[in-house]
Amino acid sequence: MPSHNAGYQISTMTRGEVEIAIDWASREGWNPGLHDAACFYAADPQGFLLGKLNGEAISTISAVKYGDNFGFIGLYIVEKRFRHQGHGIQIWDRALADLKGRAVGLDGVVAQQENYKRSGFALAHRNIRYAGTSAGAGGAEPTCVSLADIAFADLATYDRRFFPAQRDAFLNAWVSQPQSHALGIVENGQLSGYGVIRACQAGYKIGPLNAESPGIAATLFAALVGSIPPGATFYLDVPEPNRQAVALAQSHGMTPSFETARMYIGAAPALPLGKIFGITSFELG
Secondary structure, X not given: OOOOOOOEEEEEOOHHHHHHHHHHHHHXXXXXXXXXXXXXXXXXXXXXXXXXXXXXXXXXXEEEEEOOOEEEEEEEEEOHHHOOOOHHHHHHHHHHHHOOOOEEEEEEEHHHHHHHHHOOOEEXXXXXXXXXXXXXXXXXXXXXXXXXXXXXXXXXXXXXXXOOOOOHHHHHHHHOOXXXXXXXXXXXXXXXXXXXXXXXXXXXXXXXXXXXXXXXXXXXXXXXXXXXXXXXXXXXXXXXXXXXXXXXXXXXXXXEEEEEEEEEXXXXXXXXXXXXXXXXXXXXX
């Protein structure tokens, strides 16, 4: 039942408080990136909520706004000692209220998917997290270039094809974060694919990995994995409907380790899932 404790207050997180949500996500086993907090905050400094009970942080959620018509829910966590007391639903309702009037997406863990349906979310597709082990540096990939050498306006225009809204502030932070490699492939003067690999609490994650063809995706994948130490664990979050992305992961000996459901309130955006080989983030879409 809902909590009526007057000591429970929900407020917008400061930049420093976003670290709380990242730490809790790590404890939940979600394996966030080492620099996710800074990148996430860049997306929407007003998009992160913290619930405190008598001054103690007990709940988090993100409700990030993209443009005028889209939002994404993530980092929905209540400290274990305070679950099933009504605190979670209050911060959840506040997040949805902040995104009212927008199409809203989330990546829901299996245990929560029925709850999300009761809030009006509908399943779009499953995402499968694949885990693998790096074999070390492979051969040179001469077609790959650093995204630092690509005009950001060109990158942002290309990225917009794979996401429901413009996300320039986030994208700029994401592709330039420390302990990461961000690569693209240019064909006939046009960007035809790009990917990022970043250091996480455990190993590395590739995401996004967007490409015009499976061959371009495979070339980027090889270059990204070749940039991390041999024997390192790495992950790729694949939208299950992209069977060629599943095949890419499997061809490198990767195995499923986790799954979520991409769900939306409102019409699901018409994204080219056949060209999305790796999702950027389960927390921000």
